[in-house]
Amino acid sequence: MPRHSRKVAIITGGARGIGAAIAYRLGSEGARVAIFDIDGEAGLYRVNELRSSGIDAIFVRGDVSREGDVVRCVDEVLKIYGGVDILVNNAGIGSSGRHLFDQTLDEWERVIAVNLTGPYLFSKHASRIMASRGGGVIINIASTRALQSEPNTEAYSASKGGLLALTHALAMSLSRYRISVVSISPGWVDTSRWAYPPREPRLSRLDHMQHPAGRVGVPEDVAALVSFLASEEAGWITGVNIVIDGGMTSKMIYLDEDIISNSAEILIGVQGLADALKKILSDPSKAAETLRILRSSGII
DSSP states (O other), X not given: OOTTTTOEEEEETTTSHHHHHHHHHHHHTTOEEEEEESOHHHHHHHHHHHHXXXXXXXXXXXXXXXXXXXXXXXXXXXXXXXXXXXXXXXXXXXXXXXXXXXXXXXXXXXXXXXXXXXXXXXHHHHHHHHHHTTOEEEEEEOOGGGTSOOTTOHHHHHHHHXXXXXXXXXXXXXXXXXXXXXXXXXXXXXXXXXXXXXXXXOOOHHHHHTSTTSSOBOHHHHHHHHHHHTSGGGTTOOSOEEEESTTGGGOOOOOOHHHHHHHHHHHHTOTTHHHHHHHHHHOGGGHHHHXXXXXXXXXX
């Protein structure tokens, strides 16, 4: 039998990106899927795509930060499918990227509302249904930004860090009902082919090669992990965060001669350029001579 045969799954932010890939993966493995998204046009597109693949799916439009919308979604799923077994809190928005000095309180509150309050509300209402059915699984899609940050990402990083804490708190509160709660922290995932409308990725060789795994992630990578965590095989996993990032958070990065030289060779695509640049960087006094040799040999 399919891994998730006859289960009912709610995926927030399921109209595009990682959420859409999760909806397709769970549905293709037998789950009946409810997509919840604020974008009505994208949501209808995605649910029709799922149905054309033979997946039993519905779309509910709403805002995860509004409790009335959340309750309406859970009630509709209960009415149509009779319960909820899997909840994937995937919906999220990013920060503006403005410097801290220029960020507004409205921006902060909106990011926290969608990325943290939304998962809280959906977990609160869906878990009641799960408890009445003898158990279930809640999966929160966080981010490696919960663990490390780029500049000017305060609201986003804080929301994802809060989501990790919410995960282990929910796991403790819901354990008596046999409800497992886990979070997943993806790194760089290119969602181009799961966008609305779909588009081709625009990635460089350096984008891929800087990852220890040798490539940027795709939504299918996260969807595969979600499928496992939502299955009976993962029944002993709860209250934890799982990083899926191609090894990037384990990689120590220092700007040294090797990184600079190899990156330049990859970006420019000239064989032998890395070795030449290393010579220049290690002994700048020989730069002119090295450049002359490169020109005469046709490397540059």
